[in-house]
Amino acid sequence: MTDTTEPTRSASGARTFELDRAHVFHSWSAQARLKPMVVERAEGSYFWDDAGRRYLDFSSQLVFTNIGHQHPAVVAAIRDQAERLCTVAPQHANDQRSEAARLIAELAPTGLEKVFFTNGGAEAIEHATRMARLHTGRHKVLAAYRSYHGATSTAINLTGDPRRWPSDTGSAGVVHFWGPFPYRSSFYSTTDEEECERALAHLQQVIAFEGPQTIAAIVLETVPGTAGIMPPPEGYLAGVRELCDRFGIVYIADEVMAGFGRTGRWFALDHWGVRPDLIAFAKGVTSGYVPLGGVVVSDEIAATFAERVYPGGLTYSGHPLACAAAVATITAMHEEGIVENADRIGREVLGPGLRQLADRHPVIGEVRGLGVFWALELVADRATREPLAPYGGTSPAMTELVSACLLRGLVPFTNYNRLHVVPPCTIGDEEAKEGLAALDDALATIGGHYTGG
Ligand SMILES: Cc1ncc(COP(=O)(O)O)c(C=O)c1O
Numbered sequence: 001m002t003d004t005t006e007p008t009r010s011a012s013g014a015r016t017f018e019l020d021r022a023h024v025f026h027s028w029s030a031q032a033r034l035k036p037m038v039v040e041r042a043e044g045s046y047f048w049d050d051a052g053r054r055y056l057d058f059s060s061q062l063v064f065t066n067i068g069h070q071h072p073a074v075v076a077a078i079r080d081q082a083e084r085l086c087t088v089a090p091q092h093a094n095d096q097r098s099e100a101a102r103l104i105a106e107l108a109p110t111g112l113e114k115v116f117f118t119n120g121g122a123e124a125i126e127h128a129t130r131m132a133r134l135h136t137g138r139h140k141v142l143a144a145y146r147s148y149h150g151a152t153s154t155a156i157n158l159t160g161d162p163r164r165w166p167s168d169t170g171s172a173g174v175v176h177f178w179g180p181f182p183y184r185s186s187f188y189s190t191t192d193e194e195e196c197e198r199a200l201a202h203l204q205q206v207i208a209f210e211g212p213q214t215i216a217a218i219v220l221e222t223v224p225g226t227a228g229i230m231p232p233p234e235g236y237l238a239g240v241r242e243l244c245d246r247f248g249i250v251y252i253a254d255e256v257m258a259g260f261g262r263t264g265r266w267f268a269l270d271h272w273g274v275r276p277d278l279i280a281f282a283k284g285v286t287s288g289y290v291p292l293g294g295v296v297v298s299d300e301i302a303a304t305f306a307e308r309v310y311p312g313g314l315t316y317s318g319h320p321l322a323c324a325a326a327v328a329t330i331t332a333m334h335e336e337g338i339v340e341n342a343d344r345i346g347r348e349v350l351g352p353g354l355r356q357l358a359d360r361h362p363v364i365g366e367v368r369g370l371g372v373f374w375a376l377e378l379v380a381d382r383a384t385r386e387p388l389a390p391y392g393g394t395s396p397a398m399t400e401l402v403s404a405c406l407l408r409g410l411v412p413f414t415n416y417n418r419l420h421v422v423p424p425c426t427i428g429d430e431e432a433k434e435g436l437a438a439l440d441d442a443l444a445t446i447g448g449h450y451t452g453g
Contacts, residue, residue: 013050
């Protein structure tokens with residue numbers, strides 16, 4: 001049922017909001033326009049605002065609460081570790097760090113046995129890029145348009161979306177290329193096979209014209225996330241691997257968003273059986289309970305730094321609280337079949353449910369995704385594929401859709417003309433159906449923006 005009454009916020013909520021507006025400087029925002037929701041508690045797939053209103057979290061916050069909110073085993077592990085040993089410097093060894101590294105390396109393809117820990121995803125990308133540059137002795141890095149790799153200097157320059165533009169130095173040693181995206185093909189393809197073949201031919205040409213001997217790495221989200229959740233066509237990642245091998249280029253897989261169960265596999269790479277040289281991870285590794293990221297390093301690149309100093313580090317690399325959270329998260333995911341749940345719910349509930357929504361709402365131009373990682377490509381006209389909001393912008397239709405979802409107690413993730421359905425990997429069938437019903441209702445309210453036949 002739609003609740004349109006104005007909620008009454010708690011006194012503590014009002015104070016939180018007031019202090020936030022007075023003192024907190026938020027990311028990616030014009031500060032004066034912000035009205036952040038005050039979140040007071042959370043459990044599993046839900047969270048509550050300061051007026052006691054419950055929301056089903058179809059965004060996993062920023063696509064990171066892969067095991068849902070407040071998992072008791074992870075909360076207990078963080079509490080226990082805090083009582084035992086809150087922190088140690090990175091040069092010492094620590095039981096939780098050793099165990100977290102072992103567990104993560106065990107999930108990666110054979111031959112990637114070492115883990116360099118960071119505090120988040122962007123730092124993982126920074127360090128992976130630095131390792132690749134030092135390992136190859138080359139400087140240039142290729143990255144895809146329609147990608148996001150983080151907001152630090154190298155990571156934002158690698159990013160292939162408008163968030164890069166204000167920070168684009170034009171001299172970061174980054175060259176962008178087009179990845180595969182059959183729905184909006186840059187190659188005039190009409191099939192997935194054509195898209196794969198042409199995207200690889202294009203990449204090979206970029207390498208040839210940039211000079212293979214100048215290229216240190218190709219950085220690629222296994223499934224581009226914020227940019228639109230586009231699973232690569234069969235053969236594309238194997239083709240990238242082959243090009244890297246042929247030209248001595250390091251393949252860096254960005255699994256920050258797609259990793260740790262999101263696609264219904266531990267790493268999204270597992271769907272396509274490719275072995276990159278470096279894997280950047282973050283988000284789901286601790287479900288965001290304590291910030292953690294890192295790079296899984298191949299034996300070949302680790303060997304480069306066996307006798308040579310790796311020139312990089314972080315005060316909190318492998319922080320015990322974060323590593324304890326990672327150990328507990330990965331253990332809970334193994335023991336409770338959480339990755340398997342993400343896979344099943346995608347195949348049996350979310351995929352079919354979203355396709356049914358597309359049958360009823362012409363504004364849905366395409367449904368794509370896997371696991372608990374889905375995008376609705378919203379269009380004003382199915383024939384022309386005109387996006388419901390321009391690239392890099394928003395529109396009244398998208399704003400109305402988000403409001404309609406929130407009124408129905410559903411929090412989606414939206415970007416330009418897309419709505420992403422990215423709930424926790426732990427979501428149950430009934431919760432997923434509840435979210436789909438709310439989305440169905442919300443989509444009905446914007447039908448008037450469809451201008452197609
Ligand atoms: C694919 C990808 N890479 C890197 C990052 C950057 O991670 P962080 O925000 O933890 O620095 C993100 C964040 O959303 C991401 O989605």
